[in-house]
Amino acid sequence: MARNFSASVRRVTLALFVLQLALLPMMAIASDADPEQDFCVGDSNNPTIVNGLVCKNPAEVKANDFKFSGLATPGNTNNPLGSNVTAAFAAEFPGINTLGISMARLDFAKGGLVPPHTHPRATEIIFVVEGSLFVGFVSTNETLYATTLHKGDVFVFPRGLLHFELNVCDGTATAIAALNSQNPGTQIQAVALFNSKINEVVLEKAFGLGEKAIQHIESTVEAANPVN
Template identity: 45%
Template structure:
């Protein structure tokens, strides 16, 4: 009777001993699929667990009139390996974050100023969207196309949390028109005409 209990107790102790409290990312080392390697504990300081960059508005003087200020593992090494991160989203009047995906994590958006029309498209092509007011929260499941745009006449602010320290980002418009994919291939895969594709490539920095 006592032997099985002793074995279970030993397993609990050994598994607890193997668990690390944290793995602060060593940003000087290469990042791998599992994240950054860990800093030596002797080199870890409290500043690795504090990020002060979300109190300042991002620069929205750009094509989409939007700015995302990330606090991901590459900016906030204390997040490394913890399975979460956060960012600030600023949308000027008329600002938009075009259709995009985060292949590495799901997203929770909290509006803190103004209003934001936000939505996502399921893999069955069902659309879920709503205009969010201050204090509203919306979720965007991992990997699904989604968008946010300013829903009113004042600048909007939101804070976005992710279920990954490096959620990744792919913006559909730039994926199609912001690279050197030949125009003929874009035409063939989007049903747009050649003139439209060339115009969008010119706007978004694509070639060919």
């Protein structure tokens, strides 16, 4: 009996080990792939389409390829949302290509809003440089986690979850975001739903609204993406 029990334990242990090995590829693709060389500065002049940017010839790489100054200048917040997001993703900053990281600068006019949106490929963490922001995200069970951040505060938005930032101070506000993907993707929910030519019957049933109400929303949703 003891030998049979030990044999069963060994079989279960072996099965769990095999299952773990089988899951390793799935775990590996849960975020940007690990680099297989020191760096791969993106070659924006290469038209080849790959999952990332084609590498520049290492012999042509310079120190400035790893430098980006675009976050030093405030973005233009003179728009209906009163906000501007300046991205430092691989497209703007080729030096981070294959490194699995990126940054962005968030500028807000008084009352400015970065509307509810998602980053399907990245978790985001923000640091408030100036001002106060009311921020939050919604979990997959429709629970809202929201709070007010002040200068020096940090907040994290889990990967793929709907989140927002609203300036609640009397003046302008600025935050810096870091994301664990070179190309996190941004989908603003209102724009995706009401400016993507989805059949209005779908929207009417989804929101419980009539045809005229849907058409009014479609005509007033600001299609401009605050991401530069």
